[in-house]
Amino acid sequence: MIKKLLGRVFSGRMFKSARPRIIAVGEHGITRDRIGSCALRTCDALQEAGYSAFVVGGAVRDLILGRDPKDFDVATNATPEEVRGIFRRSRVIGRRFRIVHVMCGRDLVEVTTFRGPADEGGAGAQVEDEHGRLLRDNVWGDQAQDAARRDFTINALFYDPAKQEVWDYHGGVADLKRKRLRMIGDPAQRYREDPVRMLRAVRFAAACGLEIDAPTRKPVKELAKLLANVPAARLFDEMLKLLLSGHAAECVKRLRREGLHHGLLPLLDVILEQPLGERFVMLALQNTDARIRDGKPVSPAFLFAALMWHEVLAAWKKIEARGVPPIPALYEAMDEMLDKQTEQLAIPRRFTSDMKELWALQPRFGQRAGQRPFRLLEHPRFRAAYDFLLLRCESGEVDAELGEWWTGFQDSDADGRAAMLVADTGPAKKRRKRRRRKAGGPAAPAAD
Numbered sequence: 001m002i003k004k005l006l007g008r009v010f011s012g013r014m015f016k017s018a019r020p021r022i023i024a025v026g027e028h029g030i031t032r033d034r035i036g037s038c039a040l041r042t043c044d045a046l047q048e049a050g051y052s053a054f055v056v057g058g059a060v061r062d063l064i065l066g067r068d069p070k071d072f073d074v075a076t077n078a079t080p081e082e083v084r085g086i087f088r089r090s091r092v093i094g095r096r097f098r099i100v101h102v103m104c105g106r107d108l109v110e111v112t113t114f115r116g117p118a119d120e121g122g123a124g125a126q127v128e129d130e131h132g133r134l135l136r137d138n139v140w141g142d143q144a145q146d147a148a149r150r151d152f153t154i155n156a157l158f159y160d161p162a163k164q165e166v167w168d169y170h171g172g173v174a175d176l177k178r179k180r181l182r183m184i185g186d187p188a189q190r191y192r193e194d195p196v197r198m199l200r201a202v203r204f205a206a207a208c209g210l211e212i213d214a215p216t217r218k219p220v221k222e223l224a225k226l227l228a229n230v231p232a233a234r235l236f237d238e239m240l241k242l243l244l245s246g247h248a249a250e251c252v253k254r255l256r257r258e259g260l261h262h263g264l265l266p267l268l269d270v271i272l273e274q275p276l277g278e279r280f281v282m283l284a285l286q287n288t289d290a291r292i293r294d295g296k297p298v299s300p301a302f303l304f305a306a307l308m309w310h311e312v313l314a315a316w317k318k319i320e321a322r323g324v325p326p327i328p329a330l331y332e333a334m335d336e337m338l339d340k341q342t343e344q345l346a347i348p349r350r351f352t353s354d355m356k357e358l359w360a361l362q363p364r365f366g367q368r369a370g371q372r373p374f375r376l377l378e379h380p381r382f383r384a385a386y387d388f389l390l391l392r393c394e395s396g397e398v399d400a401e402l403g404e405w406w407t408g409f410q411d412s413d414a415d416g417r418a419a420m421l422v423a424d425t426g427p428a429k430k431r432r433k434r435r436r437r438k439a440g441g442p443a444a445p446a447a448d
């Protein structure tokens with residue numbers, strides 16, 4: 001108990017955090033109309049019912065950076081049950097971390113009750129594992145305590161829409177101005193409580209263009225191994241946020257720099273060491289980032305298929321070398337890699353089936369004779385598989401000519417397509433060999 005108390009005093013959680021700096025609209029410039037209507041209505045209703053209510057976290061950070069927030073979270077001193085009592089269209093969700101979803105039309109706002117320090121909750125409200133990782137975290141507290149439990153100073157900003165004030169407990173506004181990412185409290189202890197914060201550090205630094213403060217950065221190399229204790233499904237969620245942040249290429253570069261890439265995707269470290277693999281992964285990520293910036297949809301399955309492709313290729317070659325025919329060998333390689341992957345970062349089944357389809361369609365691009373190219377063109381996943389092929393061409397893995405042929409084939413009319421077909425004569429075995437050579441080696445053997 002005393003040790004815990006001293007720990008909190010030294011980590012600055014008790015005294016320094018007690019009083020916020022309250023910043024008026026004249027200084028920060030964020031007017032009430034910048035807040036989403038559902039979050040506004042939620043805050044207003046909570047305040048009318050006598051509770052305090054603030055927009056919190058990423059939305060305030062993004063508004064101060066002059067960006068449009070993607071969603072709005074609300075923090076309040078009302079308990080989940082009290083929040084539930086105010087909003088007819090709401091429900092309590094989560095076990096590890098109970099929150100309320102408030103719905104307004106098709107909009108949704110997450111309402112979180114202020115969290116307090118561990119030792120003040122009842123039995124079972126907060127539970128940790130042997131590494132100090134929090135398994136459950138439902139101890140209520142006041143706003144200052146809640147601010148101290150957030151991860152980074154830039155994420156501990158509260159905005160009161162009624163008064164148009166920003167409440168800053170840990171110097172987050174100043175950190176944003178000087179482009180610093182700083183952990184609240186003792187960084188090593190905070191990473192132990194929740195190792196995912198290491199990934200969050202990288203994501204926020206990359207997405208907001210911040211430098212990670214030296215004391216916040218220092219423990220990461222040593223504690224990176226704790227990611228192995230995080231449930232595979234949570235790791236997937238966090239990795240997905242990172243990959244869909246619009247700054248995925250920068251994030252992966254930084255993950256590597258911080259030594260965090262080892263436990264995430266099997267052999268991602270090995271892939272990134274091979275020039276061809278690295279080029280392919282980086283191209284796929286840059287492509288995704290550009291699509292997100294243009295407001296185009298992106299497919300997580302495509303992204304994960306790209307991240308794992310060179311591992312699948314390596315496994316495929318090995319299995320073929322044992323004498324297994326190309327297509328069964330490819331299927332075996334896909335299963336082997338996905339099994340291995342699931343142990344560390346669980347890709348949901350709805351994505352893995354799409355990934356397999358994308359991979360399995362690749363050899364079919366090597367077949368440019370007879371009816372086969374026409375059948376491939378009709379395949380419902382043709383477009384995604386073709387985009388994947390173009391990335392392979394661009395990265396230098398297969399001959400650019402193959403991608404150009406397929407681009408031309410799509411653009412041609414019936415006569416043009418017929419004229420483009422590659423002659424399909426001679427015994428089947430020979431044909432297969434020739435096609436494989438044309439398609440750029442073992443990456444594109446004939447199917448069926």
Ligand code: ATP
Nearest residue numbers: 056057058059073149150151155156194196197241
């Ligand atoms: P994003 O733009 O990705 O939504 P965000 O900062 O809003 O960024 P969320 O994951 O939505 O991130 O979390 C909302 C807020 O909850 C954060 O700003 C932070 O204050 C707090 N938070 C989230 N995850 C953690 C964590 N693992 N440890 C401590 N605080 C956290």
Ligand code: MG
Nearest residue numbers: 057058071073
């Ligand atoms: Mg958020």
